[in-house]
């Protein structure tokens with residue numbers, strides 16, 4: 001698989017990563033045996049970049065990755081995250097915590113669960129408005145010096161926060177939602193800031209949380225307990241409007257003879273060498289299909305056609321329910 005470099009510190013990863021969140025968190029249909037097989041198959045296909053977070057579960061996602069990837073540690077690049085606060089009872093508190101003493105405790109737990117002595121890429125999952133970013137990133141820089149972490153990243157941060165954090169300790173990657181359906185980062189200065197500062201960009205939910213695959217046509221298609229049932233984009237009139245866009249995107253994929261997911265991933269991959277999407281799946285057959293996107297090349301006519309049906313701002317409905325929207329840094 002093609003390799004890409006994230007940021008100025010030389011973090012080398014496969015052009016397509018694997019998002020592991022849905023294996024144990026947020027999306028329904030957990031199947032640990034298939035998830036394990038998917039992780040193994042990813043390695044066979046040349047995927048080396050695996051994305052998790054302490055909050056996924058909490059903890060179960062890192063444990064799953066640790067059990068499969070721990071023995072193959074030298075072959076993989078592991079990214080995890082802290083900052084969506086987990087309380088002493090092991091459950092999410094709904095708050096964000098960027099305090100140095102908190103993150104020092106979190107990294108040790110992540111290392112233990114991941115069965116490793118270092119994390120390759122450690123992200124601040126959300127920005128804590130009550131803690132100056134320099135305090136958080138000063139402590140993150142100390143983790144790099146201590147050898148517990150090799151590279152640093154941040155998720156869902158505003159351009160000014162990215163600048164201040166990067167000035168405190170070098171940042172290798174920004175992770176934020178980005179797909180042909182959710183192009184906010186092209187418009188709000190995030191992608192431009194990354195490029196100006198030489199920071200890599202990792203699009204999460206590059207298949208629009210599964211929407212661009214075309215199999216979710218109604219809220220009822222989602223399993224009970226699936227997070228997307230509460231997402232404004234998967235409900236009511238917003239969903240109907242989004243389906244109209246989806247049908248046009250699907251027609252473009254059909255015309256090209258690729259799957260809708262491959263079209264979506266090929267589009268993200270083509271946005272720049274500094275971009276490494278992490279599509280999520282817990283199934284080998286989806287993974288194999290998605291990896292095929294690395295070999296799909298879009299023509300300028302096809303880019304123009306996608307631009308016409310899916311311009312910046314095309315999606316209806318917010319990306320998160322109201323309370324979660326407030327935890328995003330603006």
Ligand SMILES: NC(=O)c1ccc[n+]([C@@H]2O[C@H](COP(=O)([O-])OP(=O)(O)OC[C@H]3O[C@@H](n4cnc5c(N)ncnc54)[C@H](OP(=O)(O)O)[C@@H]3O)[C@@H](O)[C@H]2O)c1
Nearest residue numbers: 019020021204205206207208209210213279280281282286
């Ligand atoms: N930093 C953050 O705040 C943040 C937020 C969200 C996600 N993330 C990270 O980004 C990763 C990817 O995002 P995501 O999982 O939210 O969304 P995504 O990659 O856009 O889509 C994942 C969904 O698409 C489905 N899917 C994948 N390939 C498919 C295919 N070929 N055909 C049909 N359906 C397919 C998956 O189904 P199955 O699950 O059934 O395989 C899953 O429901 C996550 O795993 C996580 O690591 C980070």
